[in-house]
Amino acid sequence: MLTCREVHRLVATGEIENAGLWQKLSLRLHLMMCVNCRRYGAQLEQLSHLARTAFGPRPGDEAILDRLRHSILAGLPDAGGEGGSNAPA
Amino acid sequence: MTTNHDNLSDPAFVARLRARDPAALKTVVVSYLDQIFRAARGAGLNQQQAEDVTQETFATFIETVARFEGRSHVRTWLFGILYNKISEARRGIKKETRTEDIEEIVEQRFAPSGAWARPPRATDLELEEDEIRALIDTCLELVPEKQRLAFIMREVEGISSEEIRNTLDVTVTHLGVMLYRVRNRLRECLEKWGVKR
Numbered sequence: 001m002l003t004c005r006e007v008h009r010l011v012a013t014g015e016i017e018n019a020g021l022w023q024k025l026s027l028r029l030h031l032m033m034c035v036n037c038r039r040y041g042a043q044l045e046q047l048s049h050l051a052r053t054a055f056g057p058r059p060g061d062e063a064i065l066d067r068l069r070h071s072i073l074a075g076l077p078d079a080g081g082e083g084g085s086n087a088p089a
Numbered sequence: 090m091t092t093n094h095d096n097l098s099d100p101a102f103v104a105r106l107r108a109r110d111p112a113a114l115k116t117v118v119v120s121y122l123d124q125i126f127r128a129a130r131g132a133g134l135n136q137q138q139a140e141d142v143t144q145e146t147f148a149t150f151i152e153t154v155a156r157f158e159g160r161s162h163v164r165t166w167l168f169g170i171l172y173n174k175i176s177e178a179r180r181g182i183k184k185e186t187r188t189e190d191i192e193e194i195v196e197q198r199f200a201p202s203g204a205w206a207r208p209p210r211a212t213d214l215e216l217e218e219d220e221i222r223a224l225i226d227t228c229l230e231l232v233p234e235k236q237r238l239a240f241i242m243r244e245v246e247g248i249s250s251e252e253i254r255n256t257l258d259v260t261v262t263h264l265g266v267m268l269y270r271v272r273n274r275l276r277e278c279l280e281k282w283g284v285k286r
Contacts, residue, residue: 003203008195012272013265014243014250036208040276043209047275050214051244054222055131057123065122068140072118072147076111 002030007037011044094120094164103159114154118147121164124246125171131241132175132234133226142174149174161255168242168256175234191274209276212283228278232271239264240271 002010002023007030010016016027031038096102097120105113125146129139149170157166200206216224229237235257242248242256254264 004205005199005203009269012269014268015265017250018261036205039211040209043212043276043280044272046214047272047279048244050221050225050279051131051240051275053218054225055127055241055245057127058218061123061126064136064140065126068126068143069118069122072122072144073115075148075151076114076118077109 002026004030004034004037007031007034008040011041094162097164098159098162100159103157103163106154106163107157107159109151109154114151117150117163117167121167122147124164125167128168128171128238128241128246129175131245132179132238133229133232134175134178138178142171142178145174146171162252164248165252165256168238168248169258172234172238172257175238179234191270191277194277195273210280210283212280214279214283224279224282225275228275229271232274235259236267236271239267243268 007027010019010023010027016024019027031041097117102113102116106117122143126139126143129142129146130136134142146167150167153170157163198205198207198209214221229240239253239257239259242253243250250261250264253259254261257264259267
């Protein structure tokens with residue numbers, strides 16, 4: 001039977017993704033019985049959601065990306081630019 | 090333009106990239122500009138820095154693409170360049186040197202038996218998008234670039250663990266440790282904020 005310490009480690013490292021069937025079943029059984037580990041796992045999922053909200057697409061990005069796209073493409077070989085030969089390393 | 094991610098690893102396409110075929114280069118720019126820009130921003134750079142780093146990443150990519158051998162996916166190469174640019178941009182910023190402290194903090198939550206001694210508390214976070222961004226930025230401010238970029242690539246961009254490992258040149262174990270540290274640092278930080286409310 002997995003301990004809470006083992007469960008939190010499996011989940012937070014992502015090791016559970018590569019775990020075998022037995023370990024995944026053990027994890028599922030533990031989560032069924034342990035409200036604290038369920039809460040921990042739910043909070044990590046919430047973090048993913050918050051991170052996507054914080055660092056995903058934002059209003060106003062399209063104008064920035066259009067400007068960047070135009071500038072970068074202007075530097076391609078066929079655009080008459082030097083293709084980055086003078087670009088910073 | 091929609092491009093199949095897998096097509097960009099096709100040997101014929103890689104050959105065109107190495108030859109600096111303009112159409113192939115344009116395909117890469119159009120396919121990955123959004124991700125590179127968001128990752129730069131998520132790595133702790135302000136908007137102007139993120140724009141500059143994005144521009145520099147693609148400039149370096151175009152300049153060095155003849156050396157790209159195609160053994161990894163082109164996105165891996167791009168993110169590798171991005172990581173170096175981010176590190177340069179953040180060079181002057183003080184970061185935590187003892188990032189393993191979060192492991193000690195979390196370990197203290199467990200009893201010798203392995204059960205929770207101090208279990209995670211329920212939090213009630215209802216924040217506006219700007220507040221979430223500011224809070225997470227604060228919580229991640231001192232996290233080293235490699236950890237933060239690994240987290241962004243995994244959680245925000247949904248990039249596979251294998252590709253992240255290849256990009257950052259880390260082992261399976263090391264990636265697990267990095268994700269563990271960032272996730273727990275964020276969780277501990279957000280719990281404090283949630284509890285205060």
